[in-house]
Amino acid sequence: MRTQLAAAAALVLMQSIPAGAQPAPPRQERVAFARGASSATIKGQLKGDADVDYVVGAAAGQTISVALKVSNRSNYFNVLPPGSVDVAMYVGQTGEGYTGMLPTDGDYKVRVYLMRNAARRNEASDYTLTISVTGKALAPLPASQDALLPGTKFHASGSVKCAQPYGDGKPQQCEAFVIRRGVDGTATVEIPTTGAKRRILFVSGKPVASDSSEKMTVTRRGDVTTVKFESGESYEIVDALIIGG
Numbered sequence: 001m002r003t004q005l006a007a008a009a010a011l012v013l014m015q016s017i018p019a020g021a022q023p024a025p026p027r028q029e030r031v032a033f034a035r036g037a038s039s040a041t042i043k044g045q046l047k048g049d050a051d052v053d054y055v056v057g058a059a060a061g062q063t064i065s066v067a068l069k070v071s072n073r074s075n076y077f078n079v080l081p082p083g084s085v086d087v088a089m090y091v092g093q094t095g096e097g098y099t100g101m102l103p104t105d106g107d108y109k110v111r112v113y114l115m116r117n118a119a120r121r122n123e124a125s126d127y128t129l130t131i132s133v134t135g136k137a138l139a140p141l142p143a144s145q146d147a148l149l150p151g152t153k154f155h156a157s158g159s160v161k162c163a164q165p166y167g168d169g170k171p172q173q174c175e176a177f178v179i180r181r182g183v184d185g186t187a188t189v190e191i192p193t194t195g196a197k198r199r200i201l202f203v204s205g206k207p208v209a210s211d212s213s214e215k216m217t218v219t220r221r222g223d224v225t226t227v228k229f230e231s232g233e234s235y236e237i238v239d240a241l242i243i244g245g
Helices: 002-013 116-120 239-243
Strands: 027-030 039-047 052-058 063-070 075-080 097-101 106-114 124-134 156-163 172-180 187-193 196-203 206-210 216-221 224-229 234-238
Touching: 039 052, 039 106, 052 124, 063 075, 063 106, 075 097, 075 124, 097 206, 106 116, 106 124, 156 239, 172 234, 172 239, 187 234, 187 239, 196 234, 206 216, 206 224, 234 239
Parallel strands: 027 052
Antiparallel strands: 039 124, 052 106, 063 097, 063 124, 075 106, 156 172, 156 234, 172 187, 187 196, 196 206, 216 224, 224 234
């Protein structure tokens, strides 16, 4: 089952890449909201493999919403978390729009593209893209209140029991880092994984959002919160990491 999921994930990531060619990186455009506005609407056109990344700065705790209207049914969008080159937190083929809470701060990318078969035929599409970012940001605690690890944005680090995404499911130890955003267990936990990072947002000690495209399930035992994803990826996070003390 995991092998099938891994193959499916690889296929999703390759949808905008035409066969026999290495496409240029997507063109990037930064999205700027008008003064007092929380959304922007962009009209554009795609042709072939000329993907476009619309870059929008946002913060943990905020909600991003994306809607796309197209003239070509093979025209979709993905949402990529900060720092990601091609691993998406939302894959557009699964629905018509996206709304989700963001787990960390930084530049998110909305990648607009044509499916592989349409790109290979050099098809075109006119599109209208609407991006909104709403809600109050959960700011990191200042260093004066909770000291940072030297030279980093993190307040603390520690080892957590984990299973890597699309791995063999065997438990191992992963190093986890935390940005505390409150004294009540509101924090972003960041865990380097194979080829990517996993960010999980806790609010008042409960996981509420992640940058995974998979459904998150949560269980609690004693002072340990276990977060699992459909591929078998999992993390056991102790309260002391997110709360400190």
